[in-house]
Amino acid sequence: MSEQKQQPHQVIHPPEENERKNATLIWRKHSAPVGGTAHAGDRAFIRRALIGSLIAVLVFALLGYFAYRNSSALKQAYAEVLIARGDFVKAGKFIDNLNDEAAKAQLMKKNFYAYAKKLDAENKLAEASALYLSAGDYEDSFQCWQDVTYRLAALYEADGDFQEAGEAFDSLQDYLDAPERGNACDYAFALERLEYGYYDEAMRLFYALGDYEQAEEYAKQSAAELSESEGAGDLVSLLVGLTDEQLAARAELKSERDVLPKGIIATGYLHTVARTEQGTVLATGSNLSGQCNVSDWTNVVSVAAGAYHTAALLGDGTVVACGSNKYGQCNVTKWKNVVNLYAGAYNTVGVTADGTILNTGFEAYSTVKWHSVAALSIGDFALCGVMENGGALSTVDSLITDEYVDLVSIDAASANSVGLKADGTPVSNGLDVAGLSGILAIDCTENGLFALKRDGTVEARFYNDSDAIDVSGWRNIVAISASATHVVGVTADGHVLAAGWNAKGQSEVDGWVLFTPEPTPSPMPEQTPKP
Known part of the structure; x- marks a missing residue:
């Protein structure tokens, strides 16, 4: 028992039949290597360690390369996740930092579109209209913008906000009956300005409407209210009426x-x-x-x-x-x-x-x-x-x-x-x-x-x-x-x-004759009256 306690760490591997001179590395209590060629085992271990480290470095390098190559795709995928879960503000900020400009533009449009859809469903028409417009050509954004803007204009019109209604209808161009309703709202707004005494604004609004309804008469009525004002302007003079001399001068220039x-x-x-x-x-x-x-x-x-x-x-x-x-x-x-x-x-x-x-x-x-x-x-x-x-x-x-x-x-x-x-x-x-x-x-x-x-x-x-x-x-x-x-x-x-400039010969017109003027008729000689 005492001998066993004296050498608790000794481990001896018996040699195999074909015993080799290079013994397996043996460690005693004092960590001293045992064997005929002790240092050979150290070199093999180091080689294996170096090879393993090199492989690990290569693997990590490849992983880093692929991560770098696919980082844009990963970021885009994350942006898609943000949009899908309705975190539009965060998605917008994240997309704005993407390096891929094409993907950035498309994702931003998608984010605008999805956000607009949400606001549209909540009947927040003004915000939805602006976002659909920002979405540009993404899917049916333009058609959605037309629809929501038309509903917004109709809402303004029903509330008596004729200026806002007219501007909204005008922006729709030829969508449905937007032109007709736009003119009607512009006319109603001009009447409102006239009623409240904003004569200059009313005059210009009616003047811009041309021959719509009674716009010409109201334009003159507004101008008449301004005719006595200091610095009334050319439009007031025109609508109130020009003098005979002014009319004659204009007729001459026109001819x-x-x-x-x-x-x-x-x-x-x-x-x-x-x-x-x-x-x-x-x-x-x-x-x-x-x-x-x-x-x-x-x-x-x-x-x-x-x-x-x-x-x-x-x-x-x-x-x-x-x-x-x-x-x-x-x-x-x-x-x-x-x-x-x-x-x-x-x-x-x-x-x-x-x-x-x-x-x-x-x-x-x-x-x-x-x-x-x-x-x-x-x-x-x-x-x-x-x-x-x-x-x-x-x-x-x-x-x-x-x-x-x-x-x-x-x-x-x-x-x-x-x-x-x-x-x-x-x-x-x-x-x-x-x-x-x-x-x-x-x-x-x-x-x-x-x-x-x-x-x-x-x-x-x-x-x-x-x-x-x-x-x-x-x-x-x-x-x-x-x-x-x-x-x-x-x-x-x-x-x-x-x-x-004549770099491309654009001024080389010498010799061009476009027409021959009609000869001026000679005056008839005066005839001597017969006695």
């Missing part, structure tokens, strides 16, 4: 405008086109998009040019077009009974004999509420117009101001516009046009304005002197057209002038 040639010349960004009296079309400048492929056109009565396309109205009321069709701006082959043609940067617009406005291209202009339209013009991204009462129309509200009244024409570029008043003076939403008068026609560009005066000269105004184009020497001009790069003018004898 001069009426004889100017229409649709005879047009400028794109880097090309120029013109109609001849034979009904053919001339073109010069860049033809990179085929915008100058007009040599076979005949029976043309007017031309229009966008940034990189050309359109023409034919004598039979149909329209042809060539050039860039990236946004469908040349899809005019089915148009019929067109009487007026216009082109913007990436759109083509036609007006039919019954007053219908046709449009194709980048912008989907909302004109369903427009009525009594006397003239149109297309800017780079907006459609503008003038009503028969001289009121301004625009698909972009920032292009017109309270001064845009009593107009005969309007023109716009990107963010700037100019209106021409019946008295021959221009108004603008930002350009200095003070001092200009006796104007017959205008052409607005992103750099400024070219104004054709009744004496046949052209006066220009620019935002920056570096963009100025000199046309001070032009005389006997009867038509103008301008782009951001150049300007052209047609003289009374049919020749064409050009000024500005």
Whole structure:
């Protein structure tokens, strides 16, 4: 028993039959290795440990790589979970921090849509309408937005909130009977303002309604209340009544405008086109998009040019077009009974004999509420117009101001516009046009304005002197057209002038003769009376 206690830790493995010289590692009480080749076991252990560690490192590296590669998918899946359980605010914040922009945009739309559905079910229509709109093209978001906004507008109307109702109905464009109900609400709101004595606001509201119901009479009634006020303004004077001298001056200017040639010349960004009296079309400048492929056109009565396309109205009321069709701006082959043609940067617009406005291209202009339209013009991204009462129309509200009244024409570029008043003076939403008068026609560009005066000269105004184009020497001009790069003018004898940039040959119009003026009849010699 005492011997066993002296050596409690000794373990001896008996050798096998084929005993090897390398003994298995044996540890005694003092941790001293026993065996003929004790250090060989240590090396084998270390090798196994190193190999195992290396494998572990590789495994963790692979796991890290796959985790990195799939982290976006995992985050997206988590966002889906948040949306599914209705935690929309938290989901929005989480989605906003995703790195995958495409997935981020789609998940954000889904979150807006799901949140809108919840609010819609709770009859929180205003909040739901805004969220459906934010959801963009996700599933049936647009249709849901139309439905909830229509119900919201009807609710405003029932509560007598005519301003809010009118704005909501107007935003729906041609959805169901929204245009009719929108006009009715606008009219009711104008009557309300008139009743409470807000004459200036009422006058402008009724004026904008044109010939709707008794809007014209109420506009004049509102103006009469303001006529004695200091600084009553041009609109008040117009509605109250002009003097005989003012009326005569306007009639004279109108007769001069009426004889100017229409649709005879047009400028794109880097090309120029013109109609001849034979009904053919001339073109010069860049033809990179085929915008100058007009040599076979005949029976043309007017031309229009966008940034990189050309359109023409034919004598039979149909329209042809060539050039860039990236946004469908040349899809005019089915148009019929067109009487007026216009082109913007990436759109083509036609007006039919019954007053219908046709449009194709980048912008989907909302004109369903427009009525009594006397003239149109297309800017780079907006459609503008003038009503028969001289009121301004625009698909972009920032292009017109309270001064845009009593107009005969309007023109716009990107963010700037100019209106021409019946008295021959221009108004603008930002350009200095003070001092200009006796104007017959205008052409607005992103750099400024070219104004054709009744004496046949052209006066220009620019935002920056570096963009100025000199046309001070032009005389006997009867038509103008301008782009951001150049300007052209047609003289009374049919020749064409050009000024500005000519990098692509857009100003090479020397030798163009569009028409031959009719000879002025010689005065009959006085006959000597017979005695």
